[in-house]
Amino acid sequence: MIPVNEPLIAKNAQKYVLNCIKTGWVSSAGEYIGKFEKNFADFLGVKYATTTTNGTAALHLAIAAFGIGKGDEVILPNLTIISCALAVVYTGATPVLVDGVEDSGNIDPTKIEEKITKRTKAIMVVHLYGHPADMDPILSLAKKYKLAVIEDAAEAHGAEYKGKKVGYIGDVGCFSFYANKIVTTGEGGMVVTNNEKLYEKVKLLKDLAHSSKRRFLHEEIGFNYRMTNLQAALGLAQLEEIETYIQKKRWMAKLYTNGLKHIPNIELPGEQSWAKSVYWVYTLKVKKQSPITKDSVRKKLASLGVDTRDFFYPLHQQPALRRLGLFKKEEYPVSTDLSKRGFYIPSGLALTEKQIRIVIDAVKKAATA
């Protein structure tokens, strides 16, 4: 089976991780945490970056740091991982959904304003599958209604919107370093911002909110969302190779696009003129009104030894969220349809050209009615 996402472990990973073990710096103190944070901030061109246990925690911290909670609303796209909605729910606030755009599935900026109420405090933007969302109209809405903009760049390390790296275009950016991400720490995350106060608040909250007056005195509810030095050591080594990784993703996408562009029943991912996608994964959609279904194509691909993954399930249909009384009678036709038609093919950094050719041939066979 060609796996859908196999990580590539960087040259210096062993050396750095072993160094933590040899020196005993294995918890959340140690030199690699600061180095990883600094280098990640420098890579993006942002002032502040702080590590977290994972991307879900990063999103939770970002929302909590704005003081968002019960009675508040946060706007987010319908087609995304449940982490985005969970992070809102954890704070006691209410997630409010917006449908996606046809091409990338990212939040549709033209459908945001109708969802803004007196309770809205923030817009969470997700740069889905490596392609940036259209930020300018979102930033103007945020300015007009005085809302915070939280970017979820978990899947878009190094992706660019009008020449700017995503993650610090809004007020705060959140990243995941799960094993399938471009930079990985196994499990891990990062919050980045240019806002010093927000950064200090995130750092406070992620470390149990020890009072500045006295350690072990706590004036507010914090969390333990600290990354370990071991994870940061791996992250630092991965980050040293990020440019090569991004180039590899784009090379992979080019090979796939050239190999698959003439298949009648399949739609390929696009790249907007204002965007640099990092093609975190290479997405395919079965065309509307096509004689084949996504399930039949994925089944055939599995029988040919090619692993695939479904698009996210729309948030408004998630039983765990509906049980909270959310999203009843709401409809999101574009994202629901994309979720039905979309899946992705092997896209890991360890993928070889030979494997890509095998996948292309398999998709040709599987997508033929």
Ligand SMILES: Cc1ncc(COP(=O)(O)O)c(C=O)c1O
């Ligand atoms: C868009 C997006 N946001 C958030 C997350 C959550 O990150 P983590 O798995 O590190 O908690 C993920 C997935 O990993 C993701 O793909």
